Amino acid sequence: MEEYILKVNNLCKKYGNTIVLQEVSLSVPTGSIYGLIGENGAGKTTLFRILAGLSRQTSGQVVLANANTEAEMIKERRNIGFMIEAPALYSNLSVLENLYISQLQYCGKKDTDCANQTLELVGLYGQKQKRAKHLSLGMKQRLSLASALLHNPKLLILDEPANGLDPMGIIAFRKLLLKLNADNNISIIISSHILDELEHIATDYSFLHNGKLLKEISSSDIFKSADSLELMKNRKK
Numbered sequence: 001m002e003e004y005i006l007k008v009n010n011l012c013k014k015y016g017n018t019i020v021l022q023e024v025s026l027s028v029p030t031g032s033i034y035g036l037i038g039e040n041g042a043g044k045t046t047l048f049r050i051l052a053g054l055s056r057q058t059s060g061q062v063v064l065a066n067a068n069t070e071a072e073m074i075k076e077r078r079n080i081g082f083m084i085e086a087p088a089l090y091s092n093l094s095v096l097e098n099l100y101i102s103q104l105q106y107c108g109k110k111d112t113d114c115a116n117q118t119l120e121l122v123g124l125y126g127q128k129q130k131r132a133k134h135l136s137l138g139m140k141q142r143l144s145l146a147s148a149l150l151h152n153p154k155l156l157i158l159d160e161p162a163n164g165l166d167p168m169g170i171i172a173f174r175k176l177l178l179k180l181n182a183d184n185n186i187s188i189i190i191s192s193h194i195l196d197e198l199e200h201i202a203t204d205y206s207f208l209h210n211g212k213l214l215k216e217i218s219s220s221d222i223f224k225s226a227d228s229l230e231l232m233k234n235r236k237k
Contacts, residue, residue, distance in 0.1 A: 005030040005187045011060035020046045021211045035198035036191040038208035044191040048159050052082045081148030084159045091133035102147040122146045138169035158190040174201050
């Protein structure tokens, strides 16, 4: 029987009379790199904010690692690293100082060894004294990822991390995610509005459109399903 690190059951989200998510259900296998594909405005960020506990669903259920009660969910969210929307960095502080602030916020203490090890992991150790405002966009994304990794999460949730990156930056970020998944046993959910960005790394996919889940499929089956592929490729044009 396949194990799942996350399940979403019939999730709905409304803002007034506006329906943002409608009966969304998905299952994320443990150890997978799960691609959430959808155009801008499809509801991807709203879904991620609910998973992070930053917003509450109108109805439906989120199950993290078999946690069902609110108390269990709060505990399990400590095992998740989030990158949602643009990286929140202190531009006049160094890379290392930014990590110290994240440690104080999320871990309650500063740990230099942990910070250095995390920067080594994401390839920023040599830039640790550089101010954040002098980093390239790719480096800023890596620093934001480092903040999400400080507490050794079991699951990473990444909201369109390739946005704005050049082709080489996208390739480098993909390699980093593959390494985290393989070497550190981290499950990853990553969103994009372009299928091609994820086809080299994702093991599973779901397609979100106007707040509705169109299809959930594994990478081994996706190219056998021409209707799904053509549908999403036509939408991005």
